[in-house]
Amino acid sequence: MSGVVIIGSGLGGYSLARELRRLDPAIAITVVTADGGEAYSKPMLSAAFAQGKDVAALAQKSAGQVEAELRLRVITRSRVTAIDRAARRLTLDGGEAIAYSSLVLAIGADPRAYRVAGSEDVTVHTVNDLDDYAVWRDGLIPGGRVLLIGAGLIGSEFANDLTTAGQRVSVVDPAPWPLGRLLPQELGDELATALGGIGVSFHLGRSITALEPGRAVLDNGAVVAFDKALSAIGLVPRTALAAAAGLVVDKGIVVDRWLRTSDPHVFALGDCAQTEAGPLPFVLPLMAEARALAATLAGNPTELRLPALPVVVKTPALPVAVCPPAPGAGGTWRVSGEGRDRKALFVGDDGRMLGFALSGGLTAERQSLAKEMPDLI
Amino acid sequence: MKKYVCVVCGFTYDPALGLPGEGIPAGTAFEDIPDDWCCPDCGVSKSDFEVQEG
Numbered sequence: 001m002s003g004v005v006i007i008g009s010g011l012g013g014y015s016l017a018r019e020l021r022r023l024d025p026a027i028a029i030t031v032v033t034a035d036g037g038e039a040y041s042k043p044m045l046s047a048a049f050a051q052g053k054d055v056a057a058l059a060q061k062s063a064g065q066v067e068a069e070l071r072l073r074v075i076t077r078s079r080v081t082a083i084d085r086a087a088r089r090l091t092l093d094g095g096e097a098i099a100y101s102s103l104v105l106a107i108g109a110d111p112r113a114y115r116v117a118g119s120e121d122v123t124v125h126t127v128n129d130l131d132d133y134a135v136w137r138d139g140l141i142p143g144g145r146v147l148l149i150g151a152g153l154i155g156s157e158f159a160n161d162l163t164t165a166g167q168r169v170s171v172v173d174p175a176p177w178p179l180g181r182l183l184p185q186e187l188g189d190e191l192a193t194a195l196g197g198i199g200v201s202f203h204l205g206r207s208i209t210a211l212e213p214g215r216a217v218l219d220n221g222a223v224v225a226f227d228k229a230l231s232a233i234g235l236v237p238r239t240a241l242a243a244a245a246g247l248v249v250d251k252g253i254v255v256d257r258w259l260r261t262s263d264p265h266v267f268a269l270g271d272c273a274q275t276e277a278g279p280l281p282f283v284l285p286l287m288a289e290a291r292a293l294a295a296t297l298a299g300n301p302t303e304l305r306l307p308a309l310p311v312v313v314k315t316p317a318l319p320v321a322v323c324p325p326a327p328g329a330g331g332t333w334r335v336s337g338e339g340r341d342r343k344a345l346f347v348g349d350d351g352r353m354l355g356f357a358l359s360g361g362l363t364a365e366r367q368s369l370a371k372e373m374p375d376l377i
Numbered sequence: 378m379k380k381y382v383c384v385v386c387g388f389t390y391d392p393a394l395g396l397p398g399e400g401i402p403a404g405t406a407f408e409d410i411p412d413d414w415c416c417p418d419c420g421v422s423k424s425d426f427e428v429q430e431g
């Protein structure tokens with residue numbers, strides 16, 4: 001059997017399959033996935049606990065339902081261990097071989113592992129897929145103490161969600177305010193105040209020097225006692241499979257505007273890919289990638305175009321929207337507004353607006369401001 | 378009737394068209410869609426939609 005083979009059943013893999021089926025009713029599509037193949041919304045993982053959602057509620061469709069709806073084959077709980085590009089064939093961990101005419105890597109990213117003295121003796125959870133969520137959620141006790149490592153986008157969302165659901169959350173991050181890389185101080189401080197207001201306890205500007213079962217020792221000597229530990233310190237695109245097959249990888253699997261890797265028969269999208277604008281681990285670019293790539297695979301080569309990318313941070317304690325400037329862009333933040341309602345514009349050295357951050361009621365300006373930002377690609 | 382856009386993936390709900398494939402007839406206002414409805418593209422909840430400007 002040949003046709004399009006997609007590795008991965010996350011939003012990247014399944015959105016591509018859906019768009020491709022829309023354009024081409026006949027093309028053979030096979031999805032190979034290491035997980036159970038359920039269709040689910042990953043952004044819900046950091047908003048589901050307060051909504052009382054368990055894994056069954058998050059899994060919107062089983063692999064079988066996806067197969068029937070999109071008329072494709074899903075091979076679940078199977079890991080691709082090697083890509084033979086010359087023969088255009090994949091090897092699965094069960095030994096099965098699968099031929100492809102076009103291959104799409106939608107294999108996502110790994111949570112960055114947290115290491116510190118003693119961490120090997122402590123279970124530090126990460127929540128990056130349904131299986132992780134099941135394990136994490138089952139272990140939580142009502143009113144339990146959670147040590148949350150990392151106050152970035154995903155960490156801040158988990159802090160809000162877990163606290164709303166009655167967990168007592170302590171957040172540790174070396175940055176001086178949450179979302180340190182996305183927000184100027186004024187908005188970051190407001191977010192810390194808002195999350196503090198619902199009960200999150202922050203240890204900002206601090207690092208953990210040692211972990212012991214149930215205790216974290218910080219660099220100022222403070223001790224944080226906890227029942228469960230969760231780390232959210234970033235994601236690393238999965239590149240090993242592609243690198244082993246001789247494809248060009250950098251921070252992610254390198255793709256051009258057609259989402260093509262260094263092999264014209266192999267494509268990549270989503271969290272594993274590195275576009276011209278770098279890795280873009282968000283849903284909005286992933287959807288644009290899926291649409292462009294589906295058209296290309298259906299016989300109509302289509303370049304990826306990406307307008308500016310506003311991201312809404314799911315922290316109901318203080319709504320925040322960010323549209324970060326390109327990494328390394330020179331410029332300064334100009335902040336206006338008061339209290340919870342702030343607007344920060346990132347103005348480049350040449351006076352052009354390159355990015356923004358909004359909080360509170362001013363997040364409503366997100367759509368109109370985004371139109372004034374430079375395109376990503 | 379207003380259009381609504383998913384803040385996570387950008388999917389737009391147009392009440393004039395509805396989503397007949399999902400049992401939402403043309404002419405259904407966003408407000409009248411059941412609360413447990415999810416974004417057909419990325420799966421986030423109905424509360425993650427906002428009014429589309431312009």
Ligand SMILES: Cc1cc2nc3c(=O)[nH]c(=O)nc-3n(C[C@H](O)[C@H](O)[C@H](O)COP(=O)(O)OP(=O)(O)OC[C@H]3O[C@@H](n4cnc5c(N)ncnc54)[C@H](O)[C@@H]3O)c2cc1C
Binds near residue numbers: 008042046081241281
């Ligand atoms: C908690 C959380 C909240 C988020 N919230 C938001 C948000 O609000 N807005 C937003 O825009 N983005 C958000 N994101 C980011 C967004 O969810 C991701 O960018 C997106 O879901 C990535 O999808 P993907 O398909 O690229 O990767 P994944 O969903 O990680 O899918 C990877 C797939 O590849 C499979 N796989 C990997 N290796 C192999 C192999 N060797 N063989 C077979 N299968 C393999 C896996 O089993 C999986 O099915 C959030 C992320 C997290 C973790």
